[in-house]
Amino acid sequence: SNIKRKKTRKLRGHVSHGHGRIGKHRKHPGGRGNAGGMHHHRINFDKYHPGYFGKVGMRNFHLRRQHKFCLTINLDKLWSLVGVDKVAELEKEKTPNAPVIDLVKFGYYKLLGRGHFPNLPVIVKAKYFTK
Structure with missing residues (x-):
């Protein structure tokens, strides 16, 4: 200035x-x-x-962050793993066979409960679920 x-x-x-x-x-x-x-x-x-x-x-003298590592996925994202075309197929069937979604194969360990889920039978395998 x-x-x-x-x-x-x-x-x-x-x-x-x-x-x-x-x-x-x-x-x-x-x-x-x-x-x-x-x-x-x-x-x-x-x-x-x-x-x-x-x-x-409390002090944690030997903190191992990897032990708590847990990738999560919400309910509303579950069908994206199966695919939209698969969902359409299941909706057409009168007695649909429940598809098995193994979350660990997709790299997720825990299923969380946010969002809506189509009213179709499904088997979900995961290490952890929220209540």
Whole structure:
């Protein structure tokens, strides 16, 4: 921006340059960063950052994320695995044979219950189901 419009131009000739005589403009009067969170900045930390200090929960020393890995699929996406043409065939039949959908073959382990499902018999194999 234009130098003539800067605040420093107005402050030339004023001894303290806008920082006051008593408090003074010093380097880091409260400490750097989060210093003093348990001491001189305690009020701020308690008021605006409750729960900042201390531990919570249990420690898992050897966390193996792979053990919890479980790909999921919802009910409404189930027929997309079978195919639309297959669904049309089943709807035409008066006593349709229930197709077997093995989710593990498709790479899914758990079946979730979101969405609607056509009123047709079907056998679903999976490792886990939600209630």
